[in-house]
Amino acid sequence: MNLMLLGAPGAGKGTQAAKLVETYHLAHISTGDILRAAVAAGTPLGMTAKSYMDKGELVPDLVVIGLVKARLQEPDTAAGFILDGFPRTVAQADALDKELEALGKQLDAVISVEVDRSALIDRLTARRTCKACGAIYNVLAQPETASGVCPACGGELFQRDDDTVETVTNRLAVYERSTAPLIDYYSKKGLLRRVDGNRSVEDVFAQIREIVESAAR
Numbered sequence: 530m531n532l533m534l535l536g537a538p539g540a541g542k543g544t545q546a547a548k549l550v551e552t553y554h555l556a557h558i559s560t561g562d563i564l565r566a567a568v569a570a571g572t573p574l575g576m577t578a579k580s581y582m583d584k585g586e587l588v589p590d591l592v593v594i595g596l597v598k599a600r601l602q603e604p605d606t607a608a609g610f611i612l613d614g615f616p617r618t619v620a621q622a623d624a625l626d627k628e629l630e631a632l633g634k635q636l637d638a639v640i641s642v643e644v645d646r647s648a649l650i651d652r653l654t655a656r657r658t659c660k661a662c663g664a665i666y667n668v669l670a671q672p673e674t675a676s677g678v679c680p681a682c683g684g685e686l687f688q689r690d691d692d693t694v695e696t697v698t699n700r701l702a703v704y705e706r707s708t709a710p711l712i713d714y715y716s717k718k719g720l721l722r723r724v725d726g727n728r729s730v731e732d733v734f735a736q737i738r739e740i741v742e743s744a745a746r
């Protein structure tokens with residue numbers, strides 16, 4: 530099963546990807562996570578990426594396309610994968626099409642997680658992520674995380690550098706301009722499945738499960 534999660538910043542792509550990994554054991558391909566790991570490691574890729582990420586701009590297409598091509602060659606993707614945060618432009622989507630064709634693979638569903646704009650800003654500024662296990666929390670919905678300690682593993686929680694109100698506002702504008710057109714792109718291919726992302730994490734996952742189970746039939 531090869532899936533794509535499409536949605537605005539804060540729609541819950543990472544949260545739902547973690548649940549999909551747990552349930553269906555798919556490889557999680559998050560370009561944001563790959564880029565943040567490069568930033569943390571201080572590699573040349575990370576230094577280039579940071580200058581875009583801190584402003585809420587997209588990292589150049591050629592850079593991320595190269596990363597995803599390499600990631601799709603890794604053996605864990607053979608049993609299925611979830612793309613999270615890629616593609617983000619029509620050029621990236623076209624490149625993905627070509628790469629999947631070359632690999633003899635195809636997407637089974639593109640899941641569009643749709644959330645009202647006002648909720649997105651609230652969610653992003655309240656997000657906390659665990660440095661050790663990567664778990665994602667919302668400090669307003671889960672006040673126990675305000676202590677800065679991960680309830681799952683005891684690791685340190687941090688706030689992403691791009692989750693300031695100013696950067697979030699630009700990320701949402703970039704999403705509308707460059708990424709939202711992909712909804713139409715995948716709708717025309719007959720792959721788009723919409724879910725109401727305003728509901729609880731469990732309700733959203735129930736909608737996604739239905740899509741996955743029917744795509745598997």
Ligand code: AP5
Nearest residue numbers: 538539540541542543544560561588614652656666667730
């Ligand atoms: P990336 O890391 O992909 O960020 P994003 O797309 O902006 O999305 P987020 O990770 O912020 O949100 P999410 O949808 O995963 O939500 P989450 O589950 O965490 O990209 C970051 C940057 O990297 C980009 O700006 C760009 O610079 C660069 N980049 C990455 N990919 C690129 C590409 N392909 N091309 C070019 N550049 C690229 O949830 C958010 C919060 O909401 C959490 O607090 C969570 O607990 C909460 N939450 C989740 N679901 C619910 C719910 N149902 N109800 C209530 N709260 C919820």
Ligand code: MG
Nearest residue numbers: 542543561614
């Ligand atoms: Mg994410």
